[in-house]
Amino acid sequence: MLLFAHGIVGRADLPIPETLFAAAAAAVLVVSFVALALGWSQPKLQAKTGRPLFAVPRVLEIVLGALGVFLFFLVVYAGLFGTDTQSQNLAPSAVYVGFWVGVPFLALLFGDVFRHLSPWRAIGRATGWTAARFGALPEPLEYPARLGRYPAAFWLFAFAICELAWARGTQPGSLAVLMLIYLVVMLVGMSLYGVEPWVRNADGFGVLFALIGSLSPLGREPADGKVHLRVPGTGTARLAPVIGTAALAIVSVGSTAFDGAKEGALFNDIAIELQGFFRDLGFGIGPALELGFVVGLAGAVAIVGLIYFAGMRGMVPPEGMSRRRLSLAFAHTLIPIAAGYLVAHYFSLLAYNGQDLWRLLSDPLGDGSDLLGAANRDIDYGVVSATGIWYVQVGALVVGHVAALVLAHDRALELYGSARAATRSQVVMLILMVAFTCLGLFLLSAALNA
Numbered sequence: 001m002l003l004f005a006h007g008i009v010g011r012a013d014l015p016i017p018e019t020l021f022a023a024a025a026a027a028v029l030v031v032s033f034v035a036l037a038l039g040w041s042q043p044k045l046q047a048k049t050g051r052p053l054f055a056v057p058r059v060l061e062i063v064l065g066a067l068g069v070f071l072f073f074l075v076v077y078a079g080l081f082g083t084d085t086q087s088q089n090l091a092p093s094a095v096y097v098g099f100w101v102g103v104p105f106l107a108l109l110f111g112d113v114f115r116h117l118s119p120w121r122a123i124g125r126a127t128g129w130t131a132a133r134f135g136a137l138p139e140p141l142e143y144p145a146r147l148g149r150y151p152a153a154f155w156l157f158a159f160a161i162c163e164l165a166w167a168r169g170t171q172p173g174s175l176a177v178l179m180l181i182y183l184v185v186m187l188v189g190m191s192l193y194g195v196e197p198w199v200r201n202a203d204g205f206g207v208l209f210a211l212i213g214s215l216s217p218l219g220r221e222p223a224d225g226k227v228h229l230r231v232p233g234t235g236t237a238r239l240a241p242v243i244g245t246a247a248l249a250i251v252s253v254g255s256t257a258f259d260g261a262k263e264g265a266l267f268n269d270i271a272i273e274l275q276g277f278f279r280d281l282g283f284g285i286g287p288a289l290e291l292g293f294v295v296g297l298a299g300a301v302a303i304v305g306l307i308y309f310a311g312m313r314g315m316v317p318p319e320g321m322s323r324r325r326l327s328l329a330f331a332h333t334l335i336p337i338a339a340g341y342l343v344a345h346y347f348s349l350l351a352y353n354g355q356d357l358w359r360l361l362s363d364p365l366g367d368g369s370d371l372l373g374a375a376n377r378d379i380d381y382g383v384v385s386a387t388g389i390w391y392v393q394v395g396a397l398v399v400g401h402v403a404a405l406v407l408a409h410d411r412a413l414e415l416y417g418s419a420r421a422a423t424r425s426q427v428v429m430l431i432l433m434v435a436f437t438c439l440g441l442f443l444l445s446a447a448l449n450a
Contacts, residue, residue: 079176340400
């Protein structure tokens with residue numbers, strides 16, 4: 001079993017009861033809602049492009065792409081030819097800590113860094129450039145607009161199954177094979193529809209990391225191609241509405257919520273019942289439990305989706321706008337919630353197990369090598385206390401939901417035309433944010449008490 005299967009540390013010595021934390025978080029949301037209603041009467045976020053800083057040199061893009069390809073195949077090689085002991089092989093930590101957690105943290109700080117590091121994008125661009133030098137390439141197919149980002153949501157859900165429900169999904173060899181399969185799928189998709197249309201819509205990781213990166217104070221503006229310094233969140237407000245964005249964010253929030261829920265006593269009881277159900281259908285003990293986890297994961301995603309779409313149903317659309325378009329217009333408000341859940345749940349994983357990446361890079365195969373002189377380095381669990389992590393977790397949840405309220409209010413001002421109508425429409429959104437915050441705090445406290 002993977003040693004770092006979740007990002008929750010041991011019990012913290014909290015200065016006040018957890019119920020008061022929840023009440024305080026809800027109060028912050030209510031106060032933020034009132035402040036927005038009284039002091040924000042015109043849409044502002046879309047007009048803020050920020051201050052241009054610099055253009056990313058082409059040579060730097062090539063170097064970063066080459067680095068991404070090198071790291072990808074290093075991890076694959078370690079998974080295929082290194083030790084089967086998960087804690088001693090580079091592959092599991094590189095994927096589930098360095099990639100899955102580290103990259104979105106970097107995106108929150110520096111914008112869509114994965115765009116430049118993506119190994120499949122780098123290989124796709126290099127292949128296209130090389131092929132064009134030796135002859136004309138056929139025009140790529142037009143990416144189906146009706147699909148939108150649903151393929152990305154599918155791949156994100158598949159990754160969550162591997163991480164949270166399938167025991168072999170964390171074994172080095174299996175993980176390396178899955179990485180190669182995903183690479184092949186991405187390359188085939190890019191060859192059919194073009195590199196950029198594919199990675200912007202169908203690459204589960206690329207799309208999610210780009211959306212999270214839109215929250216960053218740094219971001220690349222398409223108008224001039226330069227990196228701009230901007231107000232955090234303005235990049236999110238300026239995202240074009242794309243079908244499937246809400247589905248992708250819901251999968252992200254739901255899978256993270258499930259990762260927390262499965263550490264608590266409540267889901268343990270449900271898991272036992274689900275395992276018994278699948279055992280009665282003829283499955284073995286292990287597969288029955290894995291199927292139970294898949295059902296639990298799907299249920300968590302469904303619950304998050306129901307909360308969101310119930311909130312959308314509670315809003316009265318502006319005149320002439322369908323509910324489908326309304327949901328699409330507010331899908332971006334889920335992005336800071338997804339980021340908040342990710343930071344809250346995985347901060348401790350990055351703080352502790354992230355330190356171990358240097359040791360594993362020194363001995364990627366687990367064969368006793370010491371390439372970087374850090375093979376004997378230990379994790380310092382004193383870098384942050386359990387109580388400190390709890391404060392970070394609560395803060396991430398609250399900040400994420402306040403940011404979602406701000407984005408929703410600004411979008412409502414655009415759609416409804418008046419501050420009063422916009423505020424009235426956002427009462428349901430406030431209830432939605434309180435529900436998501438309380439759910440997040442409940443999952444954190446349940447895991448801490450496990």
